[in-house]
Every structure is written in structure tokens, then in C-alpha cells.
Amino acid sequence: MACALPTAGSVADARRAEIAAVARRLLDSEGPRALSMRRIAAELGMQAPSLYEHVGSKAQLEADVIASGLAEWSSALATAGRDLAAVAASYRAFAVANPALYELMTGRPLPRDLLPLGLEAGAAKPLIELLGDEDAARAVWAAAHGLVSLELAGRFPPGADLDAAWAAMVRAFGGAQAQR
């Protein structure tokens, strides 16, 4: 049993939060390959099986990292204000600053059952309000995600002008912005 019903995905005990923090640090400093149960346990001075006393599964541990990342990210986006270009720049900056975390957060299906309720919706709301239209918000979100994930994966040719590609994206969706 990984977590009780009312606080699904919440980090129950202090040890579990500590484990997630170590995992996050390893992810940032050494990349996704360092995110193994044995490695994390070693960093905490214990054996891998002992982690299961606190975490349930590696998926749950990853979900804890994702949850902290989502919260951090949405508060970073919130500071960007109500300008599409600024929000886009902020989105890109966060992803580039935390590439391994971004990949963990977006590269796999969201483990919704392991995350705190409402976290996902909370992160999406600002963009929907900014664009006015829910479908346009999803298209903008997808475009930003696509640009970032292709950039992080080194998919653009060496000489590609990514600033220009972002500008083209913002220009294309600029007309869809809600007037107020």
C-alpha cells in the first residue's frame, strides 16, 4: 500500500520526503541513469530493499519527484505574468534549466493515481486563462512542449535558430490570446 486515499500521492513521512529529495538531487547532478533504487539507497547509506519500507515502488518515488517539480514549475510560470511571449520564455527557461526533471515530468504517461489531486489542473489553469480558449491553450502547450522536447533531444539541426522558431510560434498564437 503506497498511500492512503484522501491524500493520494502526498509525501507522508519525513524519510519519504528525504528520499525524494535525494532522488531529485541525483537526477539533476548525474542524469536519469543515476535514478536507480540501488544508487539512491547508497546515497542514504542503506540497501535498496530498505527503500520499500518508505516508498512502495520506484514509480511512486518518481511520482514524488514529479509532484515537487510540478509545484515548483507552476509557481515559476506564475511569475511570468499574462503575456504569451513571457510565459513561453519562462516555460522554455525552466525546461532548459532542469532537463532531466522536465523529461521525467513529460516523457512518460502521467502517473495520475500517484500524484496529489488537483496538482495537474492547477498547473494548467494559468495558460487556459491566458488564452481564453481551452483548445487553443492545449495547442500552445503542445507547441511549447514540442519545441522544448525537440531542443532537449538535440533534434534540431546544429545551425537552427530556436529563438526564431519560438517567435514564430508566439506570433502564430498571438491572435488567439484573450482580450481583456
Added chain:
Amino acid sequence: MACALPTAGSVADARRAEIAAVARRLLDSEGPRALSMRRIAAELGMQAPSLYEHVGSKAQLEADVIASGLAEWSSALATAGRDLAAVAASYRAFAVANPALYELMTGRPLPRDLLPLGLEAGAAKPLIELLGDEDAARAVWAAAHGLVSLELAGRFPPGADLDAAWAAMVRAFGGAQAQR
């Protein structure tokens, strides 16, 4: 030594092509977890180490699958003609029909040194010609990739109208299309 210089990434011998075909079939039928050297070898009635007589590394084997996928994909896109909405629909249809292959092709950094020369540029050319602008082409490509990858990862909320999101994307970039 995986491959000679002039035909970097080309599938040299028949056995190597057969291995890639088996890998592709396993990927389609059982998903990415079945793409292991031991599993592929078993399918061919041999031991995993024997694969290295023909393939060099797992990365090279994956590159062979990616190369065949890219060729197949760009010819599928070519049949869609010169209409942005049609190309977008074709892009999405290919990805949805071959989710594991799409993920393999786009989810990791492109192993350019293991791919045939020109294959990547050839796949990108139609879109650049359609949009006229290179930066706009990249933004559209990213938007399509973002929509598809978020869809495949189950990132959109259950009730999301994805057709509408695609329509919003096509609408936003419609003005950027080259007039001829």
C-alpha cells in the same frame, strides 16, 4: 566497427536487415520492453551475444529501426499533398498507428552518426517547402510533435477534444502558409 564510412548506417548484410525487421515487429506487437537483445535473439533462435556479429550495439540496431521508420514515414507524409491540415492529419495518423515506433524515433536524441546521410533532411524538406519559412516550419513541426507526444503519453485530461486542439493549431499557423 559497426559500419563503413561512405554508407554510414546503411544495413550492410541481409542478416542485419532481418534482425532490424524482427526488432520492428517485436516493437509493434509487444511494445518497447520487448526490444531487448536477449528477446530479439530468442526470436531468431540464437543467443544474445551472437547479435553482435551483425549489429555492433543495441543503439545501432535501434538506429536501423529508426531509419526504416523515417523512410516509411516521410513517404506517408508525401501522399498528403500541399495542404497544412492534411499534412497534420497524416502526421497524427502515422504516430497513432505506430506509437512505439514514433516514441523510438522522437523520444531520444537522434543518433545521427548511425543513420544514413540525408535521411533526416529529406524527411523535413516537404514541411519547409509547404510553410515557406524555415522557422515557421520548425514551430509547426514542434506543435504537431507536441500534440502527438502528449496524446500518446495520455497527458490530456480524459474529456479533452483533441480534434479541436489540432484544428486550433492548424488555424494558428494557417496564415504562415506559403502562397503559390
Added chain:
DNA sequence: ACCTGAACACCGTTCAAGT
């Protein structure tokens, strides 16, 4: 309650040895 050591069923890859 928390941790260990051994074990199970997997990985990619190397290498000596066979034919």
C-alpha cells in the same frame, strides 16, 4: 518500525572457445 542479505528474473556487453 526499520534495516539487511540472499535471491529471482531480468538488462547490455565482452570474451574465450568452439565449428
Added chain:
DNA sequence: ACCTGAACACCGTTCAAGT
């Protein structure tokens, strides 16, 4: 030229046993 078996350094996870 092609294949095997054993081995190495890894995985996530389970489980009996200790404190």
C-alpha cells in the same frame, strides 16, 4: 564467418530474518 556459454556489472523487487 558465425555461434555458444560463462561471466561482469548492472536493474526492480520479494522475502525471511534480524534488531
